[in-house]
Amino acid sequence: MQDLHRLAEMLREIEEQMVCCMKCGMCQAACPLYAQTGREADVARGKIALLEDLSKEILNDPVGVQRRLDRCLLCGSCQAACPSGVKVMQILIKAKLIINSYLGLPFWQRLIFRGMLSRPKLFDTLSRIAAKFQVPFVKSSNRALGSSCARVQTSFLKDRHFPSLAKTPLHSSRQNLDTPRGSSQLKVAMFTGCLVDKLFPHLGEKVLDLLGREQVGVFAPMDVVCCGIPALAGGDRKAFVRLVKRNLQIFEQGEFDYMITSCATCTSTIREIWPLMADMFTEEENAKINQLAQKTLDVNQFLVDKLGVSSLPSKGGEQKKVTYHDPCHLRKSLGVVRQPRELIAKNPDLELQEMAEPERCCGMGGSFNLKHYDLSRKIGEKKRDNILNTDADIVSTSCPACMVQLIDLLSESGRGIQVKHPVELYVDDTR
Amino acid sequence: MLSKSVINEFKRILGNENVMTEAADRHAYSFDSAVLEPVVPELVLAPGDQQSLGNAVRLCNENGLNLTVRGAGTNLSGGTIPSKEDGVVLLTNSLNQILEINTEDLYARVEPGVITAQFARAVQEKGLFYPPDPGSQTISTLAGNVAENAGGLRGLKYGVTKNYVQGIDFFDVNGELIKSGSRTVKCATGFNLSDLMISSEGTLGVFSEITLKLIPPPQTRQSMLAIFDSIDRASQTVSAIIANKILPCTLEFLDNFTIRAVEEFRQAGLPTHAEALLLIEVDGHEAVVKEEGEKIRQICQEHGASDLQIAEDEAQRDLIWQARRDALPALARLKPTTVLEDATVPRSKIPDMAGAIQDIGKKYDLTIGTFGHAGDGNLHPTILTDKRDKEEYARVEKAIDEIFEVALSLGGTLSGEHGIGLAKSRFMEQELGQGTLEYSKKIKKALDPGNILNPGKIIGE
Numbered sequence: 001m002q003d004l005h006r007l008a009e010m011l012r013e014i015e016e017q018m019v020c021c022m023k024c025g026m027c028q029a030a031c032p033l034y035a036q037t038g039r040e041a042d043v044a045r046g047k048i049a050l051l052e053d054l055s056k057e058i059l060n061d062p063v064g065v066q067r068r069l070d071r072c073l074l075c076g077s078c079q080a081a082c083p084s085g086v087k088v089m090q091i092l093i094k095a096k097l098i099i100n101s102y103l104g105l106p107f108w109q110r111l112i113f114r115g116m117l118s119r120p121k122l123f124d125t126l127s128r129i130a131a132k133f134q135v136p137f138v139k140s141s142n143r144a145l146g147s148s149c150a151r152v153q154t155s156f157l158k159d160r161h162f163p164s165l166a167k168t169p170l171h172s173s174r175q176n177l178d179t180p181r182g183s184s185q186l187k188v189a190m191f192t193g194c195l196v197d198k199l200f201p202h203l204g205e206k207v208l209d210l211l212g213r214e215q216v217g218v219f220a221p222m223d224v225v226c227c228g229i230p231a232l233a234g235g236d237r238k239a240f241v242r243l244v245k246r247n248l249q250i251f252e253q254g255e256f257d258y259m260i261t262s263c264a265t266c267t268s269t270i271r272e273i274w275p276l277m278a279d280m281f282t283e284e285e286n287a288k289i290n291q292l293a294q295k296t297l298d299v300n301q302f303l304v305d306k307l308g309v310s311s312l313p314s315k316g317g318e319q320k321k322v323t324y325h326d327p328c329h330l331r332k333s334l335g336v337v338r339q340p341r342e343l344i345a346k347n348p349d350l351e352l353q354e355m356a357e358p359e360r361c362c363g364m365g366g367s368f369n370l371k372h373y374d375l376s377r378k379i380g381e382k383k384r385d386n387i388l389n390t391d392a393d394i395v396s397t398s399c400p401a402c403m404v405q406l407i408d409l410l411s412e413s414g415r416g417i418q419v420k421h422p423v424e425l426y427v428d429d430t431r
Numbered sequence: 432m433l434s435k436s437v438i439n440e441f442k443r444i445l446g447n448e449n450v451m452t453e454a455a456d457r458h459a460y461s462f463d464s465a466v467l468e469p470v471v472p473e474l475v476l477a478p479g480d481q482q483s484l485g486n487a488v489r490l491c492n493e494n495g496l497n498l499t500v501r502g503a504g505t506n507l508s509g510g511t512i513p514s515k516e517d518g519v520v521l522l523t524n525s526l527n528q529i530l531e532i533n534t535e536d537l538y539a540r541v542e543p544g545v546i547t548a549q550f551a552r553a554v555q556e557k558g559l560f561y562p563p564d565p566g567s568q569t570i571s572t573l574a575g576n577v578a579e580n581a582g583g584l585r586g587l588k589y590g591v592t593k594n595y596v597q598g599i600d601f602f603d604v605n606g607e608l609i610k611s612g613s614r615t616v617k618c619a620t621g622f623n624l625s626d627l628m629i630s631s632e633g634t635l636g637v638f639s640e641i642t643l644k645l646i647p648p649p650q651t652r653q654s655m656l657a658i659f660d661s662i663d664r665a666s667q668t669v670s671a672i673i674a675n676k677i678l679p680c681t682l683e684f685l686d687n688f689t690i691r692a693v694e695e696f697r698q699a700g701l702p703t704h705a706e707a708l709l710l711i712e713v714d715g716h717e718a719v720v721k722e723e724g725e726k727i728r729q730i731c732q733e734h735g736a737s738d739l740q741i742a743e744d745e746a747q748r749d750l751i752w753q754a755r756r757d758a759l760p761a762l763a764r765l766k767p768t769t770v771l772e773d774a775t776v777p778r779s780k781i782p783d784m785a786g787a788i789q790d791i792g793k794k795y796d797l798t799i800g801t802f803g804h805a806g807d808g809n810l811h812p813t814i815l816t817d818k819r820d821k822e823e824y825a826r827v828e829k830a831i832d833e834i835f836e837v838a839l840s841l842g843g844t845l846s847g848e849h850g851i852g853l854a855k856s857r858f859m860e861q862e863l864g865q866g867t868l869e870y871s872k873k874i875k876k877a878l879d880p881g882n883i884l885n886p887g888k889i890i891g892e
Contacts, residue, residue, distance in 0.1 A: 019767040019818075022464065022466075022768070023462055023463065024567070028570040039456075047459075049458060049462055049469070050458055053461075053469075058471075059454055059455065061453070067455070083760035083763055084764055084769070
């Protein structure tokens, strides 16, 4: 039924990258999943070995390899730690695309990536319906976190604690925005991101308010679609291409100096991953992709390095303690470490208290959490303990996906620790 | 033979989830860090407790299955590549408990799968010191370190893994638990079976528990970097330091090619014209460190160091050692395949060895960067190549053979710290003689009559 030789030929595309792996195993020390399972197929060098064996036609189980490739957080920890500089993310993402295009995508994934993510209207309608109807099915479980859990156990919801879908997503509460440069002389485009739009719209509101107050011109199209990383992680090339092209069209309409996102994963996807997928686009599209990628910044990076926001006056009273969790996609992929901390430090009513191993992955990994919830939670337990070992009242992180995971991890701790984006901490007290 | 009923028996004693039969799992255990052809095992076992570890060994023996024990799989001589026939890989990394750190009697007891650096950190937190620090310490397991007699950067003063083994409990091929050594410093009871197990590379028994010696940590340390315009001068300096009765804890060497690669990689301001760098650290009591540091400074100057940098604080110390840490990554990035060798010579022969490596590189037209532990004569000539280039790789293999020949002719040894495994077994007779090889084979045959414990490694088939 399968022509393995054809698959082997297709895998040639990543041979040059794979051959650089000297199988030293240093990725074992960095991989959050390996720390949990100790299995070689869960870590980068093991996955690369499997792909090499497929490409040499000495392993004829593409389905088995596909299943093992799925067990990956795509956090990039291994790539950041690799002594030989192997481009692991590129290898794994491309391998998924190749194997999936060879095997065909499972029906339910096609439904999500092509049916929903790449059709923003449908995605929005479904989310709106879900937001309305979630009330009878979920109950509020932790007020500090605003999390909920299922009233009735289902195999999918298990005992998850999750932020409720917002009643009004950002794109419904806000109009398309295109304001001129103010006294800052700067203009940015805002890439909202699905999680900010649907789960944390107040974060998007705060970013927009802050930019307005700081006299920054804003181009904020409310019809922006997903950055495409869930489609890539699921190995759906078609959906990814469709999403990127749509976003290119949308942002072509505006004129701006930088594009900012409040989501670590959106930032690293646009900056790092879009340009890597050059073979999927035309020369003209690639030129636009590279231009947009170069302009893309994490919101903290923009506020601290480009805009240079000032420190806030103290409101007096007791200082609150904040600890900061480094999202993998900011720290390991883009090296953004200093800026979110500096933004937090600009609020004198907050004291930053570092947790042990702030760079340790929280275990979310986007769709990894959906597919491997128990493993994801297990990986997160160490993160949770590191947070609980501080005296922090608030844990801050610059990635809405990490925020979802931290809310789930902390929901049952009883400590009432809040989860906030650094922008929320800067803006909350300016009001 | 591996029948369905045997697999079911393994599943019964280990639990279903700890027996891997699917191809996509087995292929992930077909290799280690050596540049050798992978061999896919028939079965991979991951026992979760001592009893199932022993039972797994017994069951392999009863069914004539060839058993290769694997910790983190970082072996550089192919010691963890499974057998071509009926190969079973036995993972020890689930057995990863530190059982005891005894601060009164200065020892620790560990399970085989404890990770070296994690153990060293736990020991440090108790105010003690476990010195062996192999390059793979952040991932390597302690049982792997013992089975290979792993070294590291501190070998010159503190010795290697074998100097810290007080006892090993292991399973023989019948799954019988054999105890050896003691929690005491002194022990003259019976055959010294622990020492027989060290460097045995999984061919004589399967470790279940290791007792390790701990020592008080040094109070202070001082690091320096000395620059030389000839390898000869650098190695004369090494000899002079030791002749002056100073044992630095670390005395590392980088050749010109490695210096240039590191500088290109990090841009930390290393002198790219230098023929050799020595990175030196002394540690111990403050007064001793100060005195020895000063003496080494003098010796370096007397022996023609063109420049000397002494670390004034931790940040500067870190900068000096960053250059050493960068050596392998910087070299590894230059070409797809990195062959890391570890033939070792008496330290006085370092100039001869370093010169011979350069000649061999020229003769076979290969790129070789050399760095390593000058203080103990253990250099790491690192050949940069592309294994897909068959013609070049044939030259690499010839060059490796010649490096071994030279090391032996200089009174050295095939392996300082990586082990013999598959990669060097054919040279064993040349170094040790037929008598020694036969004697070793007799021991192996007596302890493992079915030849199921990592067959083919060290002494060949």
